[in-house]
Amino acid sequence: MVEPLSPLETDWKPGHYGHVANGAGVTLSQTQPGSIVQAAAFAGEEKTLIAALKDATGLALPDGAGAGVINGARAAFGIAPGRFLLVDQAEGLADTLSSAVQADTGTLTDLSHGRTAIRVAGTSAQWVLAKLFAIDFALTAFPVANGCSTAHHDIFAHIQRTGETQFDLYVFRSFARSFWKSLCHASEDVGYQVK
Amino acid sequence: MLINCPYCGPRDLSEFTYRGDANRTRPADTSTDQAAWNAYVYERVNTAGDHPEYWQHSGGCRSHILVMRSTLTHEIASVSLARGQKKASARRQQKKRPARRRQEDRT
Numbered sequence: 118m119v120e121p122l123s124p125l126e127t128d129w130k131p132g133h134y135g136h137v138a139n140g141a142g143v144t145l146s147q148t149q150p151g152s153i154v155q156a157a158a159f160a161g162e163e164k165t166l167i168a169a170l171k172d173a174t175g176l177a178l179p180d181g182a183g184a185g186v187i188n189g190a191r192a193a194f195g196i197a198p199g200r201f202l203l204v205d206q207a208e209g210l211a212d213t214l215s216s217a218v219q220a221d222t223g224t225l226t227d228l229s230h231g232r233t234a235i236r237v238a239g240t241s242a243q244w245v246l247a248k249l250f251a252i253d254f255a256l257t258a259f260p261v262a263n264g265c266s267t268a269h270h271d272i273f274a275h276i277q278r279t280g281e282t283q284f285d286l287y288v289f290r291s292f293a294r295s296f297w298k299s300l301c302h303a304s305e306d307v308g309y310q311v312k
Numbered sequence: 313m314l315i316n317c318p319y320c321g322p323r324d325l326s327e328f329t330y331r332g333d334a335n336r337t338r339p340a341d342t343s344t345d346q347a348a349w350n351a352y353v354y355e356r357v358n359t360a361g362d363h364p365e366y367w368q369h370s371g372g373c374r375s376h377i378l379v380m381r382s383t384l385t386h387e388i389a390s391v392s393l394a395r396g397q398k399k400a401s402a403r404r405q406q407k408k409r410p411a412r413r414r415q416e417d418r419t
């Protein structure tokens with residue numbers, strides 16, 4: 118496999134920034150998953166696809182729009198009707214799935230090198246993300262493991278809540294550096310640590 | 313303006329793209345009926361009130377949706393997935409045909 122290279126490059130500088138007198142409100146990091154795969158069911162094949170994904174990965178996707186599941190190094194969530202994003206810290210998930218999902222069930226797209234995964238964690242994570250996205254990030258409206266598809270000034274983003282105060286963002290690789298800069302600016306008032 | 317996407321829930325207008333008036337019916341791709349294409353491309357009913365229209369949640373789940381929006385108040389009466397809408401209206405038209413109904417009576 119080709120080693121995934123972060124597009125953030127020189128703009129990714131570990132350290133403390135902004136108003137950190139009272140500690141950093143958020144920690145920004147990259148989760149660098151080995152695999153990011155989109156699975157899409159053909160009409161009427163949604164249940165079959167969900168079952169095939171479960172057999173292959175152990176990830177049992179619950180019913181419901183945006184519903185998701187986190188299981189150690191793997192995670193998955195709904196991004197559209199009959200469409201799911203699956204993430205694995207290990208490489209090779211696309212190969213595993215392509216032998217598990219039948220051709221008449223749906224399609225798989227390997228996005229491992231096409232998306233950059235950014236983690237926003239900390240007590241002010243909700244506050245920072247609310248500046249960027251018109252989404253209700255309250256725990257009751259956006260429970261742990263759930264995900265959503267949204268956009269920030271036309272930069273598309275898939276967001277999964279991976280903890281009460283932790284969100285994993287998947288953005289287009291080619292826009293990742295510019296998104297990263299806006300995220301850093303949005304985090305200045307609460308102080309942020311790049312890790 | 314908020315549009316309540318059937319998949320994503322209420323989202324800001326900036327996440328959506330307008331996809332046109334849903335009052336019109338697109339002729340078959342192979343149609344050479346000039347009047348039908350003229351009606352599809354140029355003729356609009358210009359509704360004052362509830363107006364069916366297609367939108368795409370382009371900055372979200374990317375679903376195409378059918379929205380009933382008032383052109384007077386922007387109030388949205390209903391939103392549903394556009395997928396399957398054509399088949400539903402075709403079925404309704406089929407039921408209206410008397411020949412078909414007689415056939416159903418016999419079976």
Ligand SMILES: [Zn+2]
Nearest residue numbers: 317320369373
């Ligand atoms: Zn949507």
